[in-house]
Amino acid sequence: MRKLEVDYIIIGAGIMGLSIAKSLLDVKPRARIMIVEKERELGLHASGRNSGVLHAGFYYHPDSLKAKFTKQGNEELAKFCEKKGLRINRCGKVVVAKDEKDLEILYELKRRGEANGVELHVVDERELREIEPNAKTFQKALWSPNTAVVDPREVISCIADELKAKGVILELGRTYRGRVGKQAISVGDVTIEFGRLVNTAGLYADKIAKDFGFSRDYVVIPFKGLYLNYRGEDKFIRTNIYPVPDIRKPFLGVHFTLRVDGRIKLGPTAMPCYWRENYSGLSGFRLYEFLETTFWNLKLLFKSSLVRTTALEEFKKYVKSYLIREGLRLIREMGNTSSWEWAPSGIRAQLVNVRTLELVQDFIVEGDEESVHILNAVSPAFTASLPFARYVVEKFL
Numbered sequence: 001m002r003k004l005e006v007d008y009i010i011i012g013a014g015i016m017g018l019s020i021a022k023s024l025l026d027v028k029p030r031a032r033i034m035i036v037e038k039e040r041e042l043g044l045h046a047s048g049r050n051s052g053v054l055h056a057g058f059y060y061h062p063d064s065l066k067a068k069f070t071k072q073g074n075e076e077l078a079k080f081c082e083k084k085g086l087r088i089n090r091c092g093k094v095v096v097a098k099d100e101k102d103l104e105i106l107y108e109l110k111r112r113g114e115a116n117g118v119e120l121h122v123v124d125e126r127e128l129r130e131i132e133p134n135a136k137t138f139q140k141a142l143w144s145p146n147t148a149v150v151d152p153r154e155v156i157s158c159i160a161d162e163l164k165a166k167g168v169i170l171e172l173g174r175t176y177r178g179r180v181g182k183q184a185i186s187v188g189d190v191t192i193e194f195g196r197l198v199n200t201a202g203l204y205a206d207k208i209a210k211d212f213g214f215s216r217d218y219v220v221i222p223f224k225g226l227y228l229n230y231r232g233e234d235k236f237i238r239t240n241i242y243p244v245p246d247i248r249k250p251f252l253g254v255h256f257t258l259r260v261d262g263r264i265k266l267g268p269t270a271m272p273c274y275w276r277e278n279y280s281g282l283s284g285f286r287l288y289e290f291l292e293t294t295f296w297n298l299k300l301l302f303k304s305s306l307v308r309t310t311a312l313e314e315f316k317k318y319v320k321s322y323l324i325r326e327g328l329r330l331i332r333e334m335g336n337t338s339s340w341e342w343a344p345s346g347i348r349a350q351l352v353n354v355r356t357l358e359l360v361q362d363f364i365v366e367g368d369e370e371s372v373h374i375l376n377a378v379s380p381a382f383t384a385s386l387p388f389a390r391y392v393v394e395k396f397l
């Protein structure tokens, strides 16, 4: 078996693995950094299958890591895209209410926005019409001018190219198989000895963390986000349109996104999956994972009425017409309801606390002198990636 020695080994080449390598290089330009990625191309999981929205940072509780990094991440990633000539749509977003109850949450979001230093405006129906003539709301809406949209695959491949040019070894098609010593792992037929290991394996981050004695209280439960793309030529929206979310859940609700190519996207849903990479059909099926995920899904369903009602509601969204109707709650009219087609789905690596059976809301980082583990890098980790990575490097590496 071949042996390799590096200063830092990073597992997973999603936005988090790449951003951490970028940040490490800033402080240790001579470090030998290797990233191993099990897929043969970039962006096959969350980092390439998301809405591409650079969130402004107002949803998150002011004490959270999400609040700490999102506003800054939005600014940095937007600048990065502009500097590198990547497409960015700075169209902003509106959050619309459906009833009186939503208004309470809307004002809570406004308070969070203020605490997080995010520019956010409460607008009335007349003002909303000027910003987005097609959006409808109950009395008030939120206008976030700094929300933007990028193409996530363009972003990650640009960062990867930059890293390779600076000497980072990016090994695609190489899977972490397990730990073979205190500071050694097996990757395919190679043993890699490392100074520090960084685990950013997304849907498998909890499993790898457990090999190092971490993630004891957590398990990843995958939640699928289905999307529809509009193939009609009419542009019936000019900004992103989101519903007021249920802030007890870590999901933002089905929304319209205006992609960088001008096309409109509707979604994502947030439905429980049967196994971790359960994108379609039997792809990625593993019996053990199926049993494990089913076990935790059933536990959650029994424990929480919120999860029960969410699951019931979400399963209806497998029906295209139902999902389109969800979209129609946010707008006045849509060109042609038959012009929607299913688009690639994304799966969230949502962490559940096995003791409290709660869906974890914030990012979690655990680690010691040998390894550091990025857990629950769910939305808005794409937006937050650059400052979040810097925090991991400064605090843990």
Ligand SMILES: Cc1cc2nc3c(=O)[nH]c(=O)nc-3n(C[C@H](O)[C@H](O)[C@H](O)COP(=O)(O)OP(=O)(O)OC[C@H]3O[C@@H](n4cnc5c(N)ncnc54)[C@H](O)[C@@H]3O)c2cc1C
Pocket (backbone or CB within 6 Å): 011, 012, 013, 014, 015, 016, 017, 036, 037, 038, 039, 043, 044, 045, 046, 047, 048, 049, 050, 051, 052, 053, 054, 055, 174, 175, 176, 177, 200, 201, 202, 203, 204, 224, 225, 268, 345, 346, 347, 348, 349, 377, 378, 379, 380, 381, 382, 383, 384
């Ligand atoms: C439907 C959906 C919509 C979203 N929308 C947004 C949004 O609009 N804005 C936003 O900011 N965020 C959004 N997010 C969240 C964002 O996509 C994620 O937070 C982010 O991509 C997580 O990045 P990551 O690097 O941690 O994970 P990933 O992108 O999943 O990368 C992990 C990588 O690790 C690799 N890997 C796993 N196991 C191994 C192994 N054993 N060996 C080697 N490699 C391995 C995987 O192949 C994968 O490439 C969304 C997510 C989803 C699912």
